[in-house]
Amino acid sequence: MPGRKRQQDLGNMASLSERQRDILGRVRAAGHAEIGALARLYDVSPQTIRRDVNALCAADALRRVHGGVELPRQGANLHYASRRSLNEGAKRAIAEAFAALIPSGVSLAASIGTTPSYAIQALEGQRDLTILTNNLNVAICACDRESWQVQLPGGTVRPDDRDILGPGVEAFFARYQVDFGVFGVGGVAEDGTLLDFTEEEVAARRAIAGNCRRSVLLLDRTKFGRPAHVRGGHLTEVDHVICDAPLPGALAAALAARGGEMTITGEAQ
Incomplete structure (x- = not known):
């Protein structure tokens, strides 16, 4: 039932x-x-x-x-299907901006969440990609691309979220050094702290960020002030932030001061 x-x-x-x-x-x-x-x-x-x-x-x-x-x-987070339809226009614009950064022939680690799945879907013009992911929707999309290779960790699937989490996932990402790590977050606190809903989500995201040559955070404006409650990392630690609206002034300045880049898609909501 x-x-x-x-x-x-x-x-x-x-x-x-x-x-x-x-x-x-x-x-x-x-x-x-x-x-x-x-x-x-x-x-x-x-x-x-x-x-x-x-x-x-x-x-x-x-x-x-x-x-x-x-x-x-x-x-508690929304069901995956609910989240995927939420702010869809903004997420697709963010995904297209991400795709413009990614050449053919590189390796990527992609996190859980709906925006990363849109981002990988947008890479339809790239060839010979290697995708490491704990996001089943990303894996399914990647399997449809003839020249791509896909690698998944072992573990228990969360059916409502369509992903895999746990120590095995963290160890999986730690075994590789990929060109790009792409991830979303549950929320962003006023001071720029990155938030998620469980410790396992934070650990998986940080494993991706810590084992890539360039980290990319995909962020739609509704994540600012969202009441996720598990802390893990800071927005200014990311190499590139793609958002559908300008970041709050202090965060934008802090990111730039640490050498981070921003892409603002301007998708109206």
Whole structure:
């Protein structure tokens, strides 16, 4: 039964309307929304909005509260399908900017998360790539490219997140020195600390960053202030940050002072 429910939830996410996706993005940015305010914003009835948010709640993307809707409980990430559809335009723009940095014939380590999967998907023009990843969606995409090689660590799969974590993953990345390490994060604190939802996520990300010649952080603007709670690394330790909006001034200056680069895609949300 749990497996059947998971498949139903993923199917619900795939069939969301444009308005439902927009509602999800707005609640993701603000943390909550009132039914009445959403009805006025979209010029529809409260009953219509209730049907929209009920669909989002059925997919475990949101949670109903009295008079409105909010994100799932703090400290838990959204289901992969929910996250993949969230801010999709920004993520695709970030992915295209990443693809412009990557030549053929190099090696990459790619982390868990939705934005790295978009980034690897965008490398459709590159040949002879070697991809190391604990992200199953990245692996599936990479397997479709005739001249690419794909390597995965052993371990237990997290079905809802479509990835592999644990000490074996950290040891896997530590065995290699790749040309590029590409990763996202659960959130970025005001002081630039990088945040994720579990210690295993942080450890895997840091293993990638520590075993590559050039680290690339893919970051959409909603990650700033997001309440992930496990600390691990700092934005200024990254070689290149690609974001859909300018970084806060102090962080941008600190990154530049340490020799880091920025690419701003300018994708409006």
